[in-house]
Amino acid sequence: MNRAIYDALETIYPAERILMRDAQLLPYESDALTAFNTKPGAVVIPLNEDEIIATVRLCHELDLPFVARGSGTSLSGGSLPIADGLVIGLNRLNRIKRLDPRQRIAVVEPGVVNLHISQAAQPYGLYYAPDPSSQSICTIGGNIAFNSGGAHCLKYGMTSNHVLGLKVVLADGAVTEFGGESLEGVGIGPDVIGLFIGSEGLFGIALEITVRLMPQPERYRTVLAAYDDLGCAGDAVSMVVASGLLPGAMEIMDRLAIKAAEASVNAGYPDAEALLIVELEGEAPQVEAEFEQLNGIIAESGAFETRVAQSEEERARIWKGRKSAFSAVGRLSPDYIVQDGVVPRSRLGEALLEINALKQNYGLDVANVFHAGDGNLHPLILYDGREPGALRKAEQLAGEILALCVALGGSITGEHGIGMEKRDYMPAMFSEEELDIMQALRRAIDPKEIANRGKMFPGGEAPALALQGMHPLEQQGVISRE
Amino acid sequence: MRHQIVSDDLRAPEMAEAVEKCVHCGFCLAACPTYNLLGEEMDSPRGRIYLMKNVLEENLPAAEAQPYIDRCLGCMACVPACPSGVEYGDLLVGYRALQEKQRQRPPLDALARKLICETLPYPRRFRLAALSGKLGKALLPVLPDAFASMLSLLPDKLPPARPLPAVLPAQGERRGKVALLLGCVQQVLAPEISHAAAQVLARNGVEVHMPRQQGCCGSILLHVGEEEQARDIARRNFGCIPADVDAIITTAAGCGSGMKDYELLFKGQADAARAAAFSHRVIDFSAYLARLGLRETTAGFSSQRRVVYQDACHLLHAQSHQSEPRALLNGIANLRLVEIADAGMCCGSAGTYNIDQPEIAAELSRRKVASILAAEPDLVVSGNIGCITQLRQEFARQNLTLPVAHIAEVLLQAAPA
Numbered sequence: 001m002n003r004a005i006y007d008a009l010e011t012i013y014p015a016e017r018i019l020m021r022d023a024q025l026l027p028y029e030s031d032a033l034t035a036f037n038t039k040p041g042a043v044v045i046p047l048n049e050d051e052i053i054a055t056v057r058l059c060h061e062l063d064l065p066f067v068a069r070g071s072g073t074s075l076s077g078g079s080l081p082i083a084d085g086l087v088i089g090l091n092r093l094n095r096i097k098r099l100d101p102r103q104r105i106a107v108v109e110p111g112v113v114n115l116h117i118s119q120a121a122q123p124y125g126l127y128y129a130p131d132p133s134s135q136s137i138c139t140i141g142g143n144i145a146f147n148s149g150g151a152h153c154l155k156y157g158m159t160s161n162h163v164l165g166l167k168v169v170l171a172d173g174a175v176t177e178f179g180g181e182s183l184e185g186v187g188i189g190p191d192v193i194g195l196f197i198g199s200e201g202l203f204g205i206a207l208e209i210t211v212r213l214m215p216q217p218e219r220y221r222t223v224l225a226a227y228d229d230l231g232c233a234g235d236a237v238s239m240v241v242a243s244g245l246l247p248g249a250m251e252i253m254d255r256l257a258i259k260a261a262e263a264s265v266n267a268g269y270p271d272a273e274a275l276l277i278v279e280l281e282g283e284a285p286q287v288e289a290e291f292e293q294l295n296g297i298i299a300e301s302g303a304f305e306t307r308v309a310q311s312e313e314e315r316a317r318i319w320k321g322r323k324s325a326f327s328a329v330g331r332l333s334p335d336y337i338v339q340d341g342v343v344p345r346s347r348l349g350e351a352l353l354e355i356n357a358l359k360q361n362y363g364l365d366v367a368n369v370f371h372a373g374d375g376n377l378h379p380l381i382l383y384d385g386r387e388p389g390a391l392r393k394a395e396q397l398a399g400e401i402l403a404l405c406v407a408l409g410g411s412i413t414g415e416h417g418i419g420m421e422k423r424d425y426m427p428a429m430f431s432e433e434e435l436d437i438m439q440a441l442r443r444a445i446d447p448k449e450i451a452n453r454g455k456m457f458p459g460g461e462a463p464a465l466a467l468q469g470m471h472p473l474e475q476q477g478v479i480s481r482e
Numbered sequence: 483m484r485h486q487i488v489s490d491d492l493r494a495p496e497m498a499e500a501v502e503k504c505v506h507c508g509f510c511l512a513a514c515p516t517y518n519l520l521g522e523e524m525d526s527p528r529g530r531i532y533l534m535k536n537v538l539e540e541n542l543p544a545a546e547a548q549p550y551i552d553r554c555l556g557c558m559a560c561v562p563a564c565p566s567g568v569e570y571g572d573l574l575v576g577y578r579a580l581q582e583k584q585r586q587r588p589p590l591d592a593l594a595r596k597l598i599c600e601t602l603p604y605p606r607r608f609r610l611a612a613l614s615g616k617l618g619k620a621l622l623p624v625l626p627d628a629f630a631s632m633l634s635l636l637p638d639k640l641p642p643a644r645p646l647p648a649v650l651p652a653q654g655e656r657r658g659k660v661a662l663l664l665g666c667v668q669q670v671l672a673p674e675i676s677h678a679a680a681q682v683l684a685r686n687g688v689e690v691h692m693p694r695q696q697g698c699c700g701s702i703l704l705h706v707g708e709e710e711q712a713r714d715i716a717r718r719n720f721g722c723i724p725a726d727v728d729a730i731i732t733t734a735a736g737c738g739s740g741m742k743d744y745e746l747l748f749k750g751q752a753d754a755a756r757a758a759a760f761s762h763r764v765i766d767f768s769a770y771l772a773r774l775g776l777r778e779t780t781a782g783f784s785s786q787r788r789v790v791y792q793d794a795c796h797l798l799h800a801q802s803h804q805s806e807p808r809a810l811l812n813g814i815a816n817l818r819l820v821e822i823a824d825a826g827m828c829c830g831s832a833g834t835y836n837i838d839q840p841e842i843a844a845e846l847s848r849r850k851v852a853s854i855l856a857a858e859p860d861l862v863v864s865g866n867i868g869c870i871t872q873l874r875q876e877f878a879r880q881n882l883t884l885p886v887a888h889i890a891e892v893l894l895q896a897a898p899a
């Protein structure tokens with residue numbers, strides 16, 4: 001980072017909030033996808049939105065690429081720094097500015113942790129619905145960039161369904177507001193909030209977010225069904241969907257994932273090939289009626305054991321196992337890739353069989369944890385990075401699984417985003433024209449491509465990672481790169 | 483995480499394993515007091531693991547990483563928060579010991595070090611030194627953990643020495659036989675805690691052995707890098723504590739978790755098995771008593787008291803004792819236990835911390851006291867002298883008269899006449 005840039009940053013920040021030493025930069029060089037690492041030129045720690053705005057303007061002026069960073073839990077390299085670029089660490093902007101229980105809204109800063117909103121709303125019987133497994137630490141800013149979802153998004157939708165208003169600084173330094181405080185305001189003109197949400201930090205930085213709060217469900221019914229066959233669990237999901245029930249959540253874990261979760265939090269799960277968690281929620285009479293119907297379906301689906309959470313503690317334990325599952329896999333293997341793909345839920349069973357066949361071909365272990373209700377698969381591919389070629393093999397398998405998702409009519413990401421990891425898979429999903437339109441839109445907002453440069457779009461600057469040679473999808477002829 | 487840690491240090495395998503298990507997911511960030519305050523990655527558990535990894539891999543000079551490792555409270559809140567089972571403590575303790583060995587100490591430090599090594603672990607010498615004023619505040623910056631904060635409170639007048647008998651017989655039918663560790667500094671500064679603990683145990687049918695020859699747990703020596711001497715003092719304890727006790731009881735959180743680490747300290751030593759057997763019998767006072775069950779219902783207080791139990795990090799995070807002290811307190815008539823927000827956050831008492839990192843420590847105690855006050859208690863109870871001291875200090879600073887007591891004292895107070 002050259003002197004001129006440092007001097008310019010010094011006009012905004014005191015020296016202790018400009019991090020430039022090796023020991024300060026190294027911890028920022030990866031997000032939760034450690035296969036990629038790049039040391040940034042500097043990290044700045046703003047304390048308020050004025051500092052963020054001034055920083056973005058400065059970057060625009062100096063042609064300095066920047067990456068906004070929340071808690072760095074992105075699994076796709078979304079918050080991976082740009083070499084010699086700037087990282088803007090938003091964690092100190094963690095205030096809930098306003099919580100209005102009457103209007104059922106909260107106005108928050110971008111570094112507020114997802115779960116903290118629900119905690120603040122709890123005394124009023126309200127909560128913030130989107131619940132990524134990482135909710136205890138991921139930030140609203142990161143959630144917006146990736147349109148994050150969670151187990152309970154089956155019924156209530158992802159982040160985009162819960163953001164009413166946004167104040168952002170666009171990549172060229174312009175500050176603008178979209179939406180407002182009421183649901184009715186949305187719908188006039190194009191859905192700009194919808195455009196910003198899921199844009200992976202490419203348009204600018206969210207400064208202030210107005211979210212919708214929901215009343216806490218009066219009653220939960222959480223059912224845990226154990227199967228001796230993964231396919232049966234998948235079929236059970238199809239049966240529930242076909243019955244017309246709309247549970248709050250439907251999740252599946254396979255044997256390996258169960259083992260990891262069990263080792264991690266002692267959830268007390270039964271010993272099974274697959275577990276299905278179904279949670280009904282809503283008003284008591286309705287939930288009870290649905291519960292009866294659900295019991296019938298589960299009984300027919302061939303579950304060898306069914307448990308119903310008898311208390312809030314039991315419910316919490318069931319969820320804790322599920323929510324820790326990704327990280328818990330670290331107990332089973334030194335390295336793994338968390339994949340994120342979507343298949344139509346009617347083809348869930350088929351997809352699982354295929355993945356099983358693929359993993360046997362590769363001789364790699366795959367743990368499956370997924371939001372079964374919306375067909376969002378999370379295969380975790382286990383490998384040992386110390387073995388030469390192991391990462392490459394795992395990447396290849398990951399690529400084949402994504403190709404499978406596309407072939408089945410699904411998508412290459414459900415909620416973790418494209419980031420760095422999947423940019424080269426974009427052509428598998430989108431035509432050249434579609435990608436061009438996206439690029440044109442992006443350049444209209446960020447002509448210098450300084451916001452999160454190098455992410456999401458295929459090609460661009462060379463990735464700073466271990467992936468070398470032909471991409472697995474290239475080898476299969478699914479994509480081609482010049 | 484992949485790593486290239488090559489070290490012939492005895493603890494390298496444990497350190498490498500912690501790094502290897504870390505998947506960089508960030509779940510631990512939420513639990514970390516320094517991260518909560520500073521919001522910077524290098525002051526988070528994940529960041530520190532990454533820094534230590536880089537130093538051990540020789541990618542980063544240790545001196546560069548030092549400020550961030552020094553800022554770690556060692557509170558271990560990150561350990562239960564980690565789904566991947568990273569033993570952060572193994573990494574931190576091993577890393578600090580390794581750095582200590584390599585650190586060049588200036589001559590004055592060498593003197594202070596000698597004083598520490600030859601004084602603190604021996605209560606009688608310590609008492610004398612404290613009385614003669616030799617343990618001036620000059621020593622504070624080199625002291626670890628609970629020690630320094632206690633010393634910084636060194637009163638002008640020490641409480642009178644109250645020697646305990648070598649054995650306190652069980653009252654009524656004998657239900658257990660234990661050894662009680664008296665600790666080093668606590669014995670001099672707050673002898674009433676051990677007295678209360680011994681009496682409560684005896685009243686509950688436990689025969690309490692308090693061998694005179696016992697030394698401290700050795701963690702202070704370990705902290706200043708004197709591993710061999712730490713082992714010697716531990717061996718002294720192996721020798722003087724009767725082999726047939728059911729448990730070895732501590733009343734200070736840090737001693738307990740320190741002794742539970744004997745296995746690592748004695749790794750590769752001839753008496754490793756003995757050390758392991760010893761450390762497996764170490765248990766905290768409240769955990770032992772809760773497991774045994776109070777024999778008689780306590781008389782309790784004459785009028786309603788609202789009580790906040792302040793979790794010591796080394797009981798809650800390092801030894802997982804959350805329910806036991808609460809169960810004991812809940813058994814006391816007219817005592818209403820009230821929970822506070824962020825109960826698992828360190829109060830900032832982690833020793834030299836008050837001196838090395840005054841701002842962070844002050845902010846942590848300020849926050850802790852604010853959440854305690856929000857619960858409107860009449861009494862605060864803890865199981866650790868470090869926390870008790872820290873809270874008393876902060877209450878005094880804010881001109882509050884809220885009493886703080888050790889759980890053993892409260893149980894004694896509430897016992898039937």
Ligand SMILES: Cc1cc2nc3c(=O)[nH]c(=O)nc-3n(C[C@H](O)[C@H](O)[C@H](O)COP(=O)(O)OP(=O)(O)OC[C@H]3O[C@@H](n4cnc5c(N)ncnc54)[C@H](O)[C@@H]3O)c2cc1C
Binds near residue numbers: 031067071452
């Ligand atoms: C164990 C584990 C489990 C997970 N489970 C889920 C899950 O169930 N569902 C799910 O959807 N995701 C999940 N994730 C992924 C991740 O937690 C989410 O993508 C989350 O939204 C990232 O938030 P963050 O604060 O960590 O953002 P970061 O990782 O720091 O950043 C992510 C992206 O957001 C951008 N960004 C950050 N702040 C802003 C801002 N204010 N304005 C604009 N852009 C911004 C960054 O530039 C980056 O591109 C999981 C991750 C882990 C490690």
Ligand code: SF4
Binds near residue numbers: 504508509510563
């Ligand atoms: S929670 Fe565990 S695995 Fe995740 S970053 Fe922290 S120490 Fe590493």
Ligand code: SF4
Binds near residue numbers: 513516517557559
């Ligand atoms: S021991 Fe405490 S201060 Fe240190 S990294 Fe872990 S949580 Fe943070």
